[in-house]
Amino acid sequence: MSTFASAFAGGLLIGLSAALFLLLDGRIAGISGLVAGLGRPADRSWRTGLAFLAGLVLGPPAFVLLAGGWPVMRIEASLPVLALAGLLVGFGTRLGSGCTSGHGVCGLARLSPRSAVAVLAFLASGMLTVAVGRVLA
Amino acid sequence: MIRTLRLAAALLCGLLFGIGLALSGMLDPARVRGFLDVTGAWDPTLAFVLAGAVTTSGLGTALARRLRRPVLADAFDWPTRTRIDPPLILGAGLFGIGWGLSGFCPGPAVAALSSGALPVVVFVAAMLAGMAAHGLLRRVLPVR
Structure with missing residues (x-):
């Protein structure tokens, strides 16, 4: 399969997952929201959120069984940069109420103007960050 | 059942x-x-x-x-919130900086934990800390 075809097919699966989670459980498959929900074990939806995240972690090993090899994973950033990035991603996705899945995959599908603005903001900010890194490097 | x-x-x-x-x-x-x-x-x-x-x-x-x-x-x-407000844009902006620095957003980072790679564990641990920091600071933040 060409890179574009596997990217599109992978995207179809991601969207199918979000569609099924909505149709079966009634919830938005926003990963940052589900991860943050782990800190609220009193919530009624805590166990289903944990089950979703467990499935998510098992996804790549399942892919290895189906495809025969681990997907390419090239991590360029150093550990201190990854730690800083993780802090920003964790804090930012809570302040902004979502990430690529909640605002992108689910929010854009719902035609939510709020999510569309969030997607434009994190795309612009991500592109600017890479561009600045390119100038400084 | x-x-x-x-x-x-x-x-x-x-x-x-x-x-x-x-x-x-x-x-x-x-x-x-x-x-x-x-x-x-x-x-x-x-x-x-x-x-x-x-x-x-x-x-x-x-x-x-x-x-x-x-x-x-x-x-x-x-989702019930529809307002396009400063926390939305500021939060998405901060997230974008972290995404651009690392190439990881929350979904792929959590999924990649199964690789057991140390850089992924460091990123996810820091992401949890960032979420916890927001939980602690939300009452005193000028924007929320």
């Missing part, structure tokens, strides 16, 4: 999500950063991931809007 079904459904949905991420190339932070690298060697591949995902997610959303309730739960938990 229904509780077991809900857990099984959530597990299956997470599994599909993770397989989709692996197939799509989203687990490769270098490729993600290539997509964000519009002033350099721009790699448009990930636009196809989003196009595919919004297609099936959109069909599911259209179908869900016709249902009175989800199959296994009492009610749909639709």
Whole structure:
């Protein structure tokens, strides 16, 4: 399969997952929201959120069984940069109420103007960050 | 019975999500950063991931809007906030900086934990700390 075809097919699966989670459980498959929900074990939806995240972690090993090899994973950033990035991603996705899945995959599908603005903001900010890194490097 | 079904459904949905991420190339932070690298060697591949995902997610959303309730739960938990406010834009902006620095957003980072790679563990631990920091600071933040 060409890179574009596997990217599109992978995207179809991601969207199918979000569609099924909505149709079966009634919830938005926003990963940052589900991860943050782990800190609220009193919530009624805590166990289903944990089950979703467990499935998510098992996804790549399942892919290895189906495809025969681990997907390419090239991590360029150093550990201190990854730690800083993780802090920003964790804090930012809570302040902004979502990430690529909640605002992108689910929010854009719902035609939510709020999510569309969030997607434009994190795309612009991500592109600017890479561009600045390119100038400084 | 229904509780077991809900857990099984959530597990299956997470599994599909993770397989989709692996197939799509989203687990490769270098490729993600290539997509964000519009002033350099721009790699448009990930636009196809989003196009595919919004297609099936959109069909599911259209179908869900016709249902009175989800199959296994009492009610749909639709997002209620519609305001485009400073926390939304500031939060998305901070997230974008972290995404651009690392090439990881939350879904691929959690899925990549199964690789056991130390950089992924460091990123996810810091992400949890960032979320906890927001939980602690939210009452005193000038924007929330």
